[in-house]
Amino acid sequence: xxxxxxLIGTAHISDKSINEVRSTIDQEKPNVVAVELCPRRYKALKxxxxxxxxxxxxxxxxxxxxxxxxxxxxxxxxxxxxxGEPGAEMLFAIEKAEETGARVALIxxxxxxxxxxxxxxxxxxxxxxxxxxxxxxSLGDGEEIDMETITEEDVVDQLVSELRSFSPSAxxxxxxxxxxxxxxxxxxVAKDGKVVAVIGAxxxxxxxxxxxxxxxxxxxEGLMQxxxxxxFMKLFGALxxxxxxxxxxxxxxxxxxxxxxxxxxxxxxxxxxxxGAGALIAGAHPLSIATAFGxxxxxxxxxxxxxxxxxxxxxxxxxxxTSKDFKMMMDAETLGDLRKNRLFRVILVAALANIxxxxxxxxGLFVVLNMTGIDPRAILENALSFLWA
Numbered sequence: 001x002x003x004x005x006x007l008i009g010t011a012h013i014s015d016k017s018i019n020e021v022r023s024t025i026d027q028e029k030p031n032v033v034a035v036e037l038c039p040r041r042y043k044a045l046k047x048x049x050x051x052x053x054x055x056x057x058x059x060x061x062x063x064x065x066x067x068x069x070x071x072x073x074x075x076x077x078x079x080x081x082x083x084g085e086p087g088a089e090m091l092f093a094i095e096k097a098e099e100t101g102a103r104v105a106l107i108x109x110x111x112x113x114x115x116x117x118x119x120x121x122x123x124x125x126x127x128x129x130x131x132x133x134x135x136x137x138s139l140g141d142g143e144e145i146d147m148e149t150i151t152e153e154d155v156v157d158q159l160v161s162e163l164r165s166f167s168p169s170a171x172x173x174x175x176x177x178x179x180x181x182x183x184x185x186x187x188x189v190a191k192d193g194k195v196v197a198v199i200g201a202x203x204x205x206x207x208x209x210x211x212x213x214x215x216x217x218x219x220x221e222g223l224m225q226x227x228x229x230x231x232f233m234k235l236f237g238a239l240x241x242x243x244x245x246x247x248x249x250x251x252x253x254x255x256x257x258x259x260x261x262x263x264x265x266x267x268x269x270x271x272x273x274x275x276g277a278g279a280l281i282a283g284a285h286p287l288s289i290a291t292a293f294g295x296x297x298x299x300x301x302x303x304x305x306x307x308x309x310x311x312x313x314x315x316x317x318x319x320x321x322t323s324k325d326f327k328m329m330m331d332a333e334t335l336g337d338l339r340k341n342r343l344f345r346v347i348l349v350a351a352l353a354n355i356x357x358x359x360x361x362x363x364g365l366f367v368v369l370n371m372t373g374i375d376p377r378a379i380l381e382n383a384l385s386f387l388w389a
Contacts, residue, residue: 002211004194005186006030009204010089017089024196025096031193033097034105034186035090036200042106045087046094093198103192107185107199109178109223116226117177121169129167177223179206184217254372263368270367271296271360275307278356279315282348283339288315292353300361307357312350321346 008024010017025033037045097104119127182199186207189195199207210217252260275296279289292311299307321343328341338344 002187002190004190005211006194006196007204007207008196008198009201010198018092021089021093021198022096025093025100025102028194028196029100030102030196032105032189032195033093033102034107034189034195034197035093036108036182036198036203037087037090037106038108038110039106041087041108041111042094045091090198093196102196105185105189105195107182107189107197109181113224113226114173114178118170118173120226121173122167123169126167126169175202175206179203180210180217181220181223183207183210183214184220186211187214187217259372263371266367266371267300267364268297270364271300271307271357274360274363275311275353275357278308278352278354279311279349282352283345284311284315284349284353285318287318288312288349288353292349292356296353296357296360297364300357300364306350306354308350308352308354311353312346315349316346319345 006024006028008017008020010020035042094104096102182197182203183206186195186197197207272293276289276293279292284292288311291314292307295310296307299310319342325341325343339348
């Protein structure tokens with residue numbers, strides 16, 4: 001391993017880590033202080049004003065943005081409970097570098113790319129488990145961890161191992177890929193002299209492995225790309241839409257008008273109630289709930305529309321988020337405080353209204369098929385033959 005690279009494995013919310021950063025920089029007097037940050041996270045940590053995303057961007061970000069906020073909020077909440085601030089040791093390392101005249105190097109991959117690769121690699125059930133774990137964590141459930149021991153090797157190995165068993169896809173993107181990316185950047189900045197690198201304890205062993213075996217580091221450009229893969233969920237969604245359309249065609253040609261109108265009424269009510277219920281649970285304005293209720297029956301028939309988008313737009317119009325909401329969201333103490341935040345509520349309304357609409361689609365289809373006596377196997381066969389035609 002390059003002797004000019006000194007690694008400090010830290011817990012991002014531990015005061016002990018700040019003391020270790022201080023003593024190491026004072027002792028080593030490096031030319032470069034490298035920190036596990038990307039430019040976007042660096043600006044956020046320094047408190048620099050960033051462009052606020054538009055409501056359109058927020059709704060487009062969907063579940064991925066919700067995950068990012070929950071992750072950031074959970075880390076901040078843990079740090080607050082421990083009397084610290086998330087990323088305090090990174091900020092201290094930057095200030096110490098500026099004080100000593102060392103150059104600051106940002107060696108982590110852009111957070112947006114990491115999260116997009118992370119989201120694209122996860123299976124549907126891994127995403128469900130992750131949402132459940134994040135919510136449980138934010139509610140304070142789970143095993144208490146002593147943050148002062150989190151830099152110890154056996155504790156770190158255990159945590160990384162648990163992440164791999166929980167979601168192998170997440171571990172590959174969040175740990176392995178970033179280990180390689182950080183190591184590659186460290187080798188580049190080490191050309192300027194001695195480097196003290198402040199990284200999370202969970203990355204230390206992996207980064208050391210790549211520094212000892214640089215031939216294992218893949219091209220960094222490849223780690224910056226968003227992988228494209230065949231989306232089985234989109235195929236499944238297309239099958240559902242075709243099944244619904246086939247059902248209604250069969251209804252029109254084979255069911256009396258009176259029964260057809262009753263079936264349409266059930267379709268409207270079931271979709272509307274479940275989508276509206278999702279918006280209600282999110283704390284939506286009555287107009288947003290009414291929008292979800294009124295539009296869900298139609299969006300269930302169109303793969304390019306979603307009831308939650310319309311409900312979220314109405315919520316943002318009626319209760320317009322302000323710059324204060326952008327700044328105050330991370331200061332929320334509880335999930336209840338988060339739900340009162342207008343910005344967070346817009347994305348929550350959109351997400352839960354969409355989930356309700358999806359459930360309503362399946363329940364409504366089941367009820368309509370039972371009412372009319374149509375064989376669902378015939379519908380699936382017609383949908384599949386249309387797809388492969």
